[in-house]
Amino acid sequence: MLTDTKIDYTVLDTVNRASIDKVDILEITNKHCRAKLSLFGAHLLSFIPQKDQRERLWLSSAAIFDKSKAIRGGIPVCWPWFADIYPEHHNDESNSQSLRAPGGYPAHGFVRTQDWDVSAISESEDETKITLQPSKLGLFGFEKSLNVEIEFTFAEKCTVKLSSQNLSSISQSITAALHSYLNVPSIDTLELHGIEGKFIDKLEDSRLFDSPARYRIQQEVDRIHLVDDSNKMEKVSVSFDERTTSNVANLSVAHTGHDSVIIWNPWIDKSAKMADMPPEGYRNMLCIEAAISSPHCIAPNERHVLEQIID
Ligand SMILES: O=P(O)(O)OC[C@H]1O[C@H](O)[C@H](O)[C@@H](O)[C@@H]1O
Numbered sequence: 621m622l623t624d625t626k627i628d629y630t631v632l633d634t635v636n637r638a639s640i641d642k643v644d645i646l647e648i649t650n651k652h653c654r655a656k657l658s659l660f661g662a663h664l665l666s667f668i669p670q671k672d673q674r675e676r677l678w679l680s681s682a683a684i685f686d687k688s689k690a691i692r693g694g695i696p697v698c699w700p701w702f703a704d705i706y707p708e709h710h711n712d713e714s715n716s717q718s719l720r721a722p723g724g725y726p727a728h729g730f731v732r733t734q735d736w737d738v739s740a741i742s743e744s745e746d747e748t749k750i751t752l753q754p755s756k757l758g759l760f761g762f763e764k765s766l767n768v769e770i771e772f773t774f775a776e777k778c779t780v781k782l783s784s785q786n787l788s789s790i791s792q793s794i795t796a797a798l799h800s801y802l803n804v805p806s807i808d809t810l811e812l813h814g815i816e817g818k819f820i821d822k823l824e825d826s827r828l829f830d831s832p833a834r835y836r837i838q839q840e841v842d843r844i845h846l847v848d849d850s851n852k853m854e855k856v857s858v859s860f861d862e863r864t865t866s867n868v869a870n871l872s873v874a875h876t877g878h879d880s881v882i883i884w885n886p887w888i889d890k891s892a893k894m895a896d897m898p899p900e901g902y903r904n905m906l907c908i909e910a911a912i913s914s915p916h917c918i919a920p921n922e923r924h925v926l927e928q929i930i931d
Contacts, residue, residue: 627738634748634774635741641685646738650748652776658694660687661732662752662770665694667778667930676778676871676930678803678905682896690732692896693905695928697770697782698728698797700762707793707915718795718915728799730759731768739769747775766792766918782926786918794918797882797911798928802858802871807837807885807903809861814854815881820844837906840887844880844913856881856908875910877926882909 679693706721758764765788812835884907
């Protein structure tokens with residue numbers, strides 16, 4: 621496999637290396653889109669289709685790029701656990717259980733705060749594909765044989781595939797998320813479509829509620845929407861009230877390989893407590909996350925793919 625040092629960026633047509641503070645960045649410009657990908661966290665920071673020149677991802681103006689913490693905005697990669705939902709190790713499918721991550725363990729796993737290596741880049745007339753692998757595995761009680769890589773395809777849409785591979789002879793479990801921050805013109809005028817069924821409300825003692833028929837965001841939300849069929853490609857779209865929000869196209873995010881979709885907005889009070897979130901930032905972002913929020917058991921020599929397509 622090619623490693624980063626073996627990639628000759630001078631011969632690539634669509635990829636440039638750059639940096640923001642201490643973070644190395646790949647800048648992608650091709651026929652269909654422009655994008656920025658941070659090697660710290662394999663964290664996509666920007667995706668702008670050429671067809672409408674509209675930024676799909678929200679990045680905090682107060683985001684920190686000194687590697688002391690995860691970048692606020694874009695698409696953080698949460699692996700091998702999501703939030704504090706830490707999977708029990710070495711279990712079998714009938715016995716997949718979650719534990720709370722021990723105190724002192726980072727929220728959302730250990731890969732969003734480390735450098736990733738570029739393992740492959742390919743270019744064609746229609747797309748640029750970049751594959752990254754974390755530099756360190758086997759941390760916080762996980763086996764080194766539990767591997768992960770992420771593949772970004774930059775085309776008219778951006779496809780992100782997080783692929784977890786169990787290279788050992790025992791079953792291993794993960795939770796995970798592609799924690800996408802969508803850029804929205806105004807939180808007040810948006811409506812979500814394609815979400816139905818029950819959700820766990822993390823702000824209400826994890827009680828179960830029905831998804832609203834007309835889904836708008838008017839307060840802090842931290843919800844785990846449960847999905848029936850994780851093999852189905854499910855699409856969540858966001859529309860805006862055209863009477864109050866001019867010149868915007870609708871957004872959509874499709875998911876597969878997930879068991880839930882997380883909807884998160886910290887709103888006013890929580891934003892005020894976050895140093896890397898500007899006071900009014902919550903008005904222009906909504907997280908729509910493809911998640912595995914119950915431990916998913918990967919059998920020996922099997923692979924699991926969590927996929928998200930941003931349009
Ligand atoms: O502040 P972070 O560690 O990036 O987490 C931000 C948010 O991520 C997810 O959406 C969780 O459901 C939230 O409970 C959490 O607050």
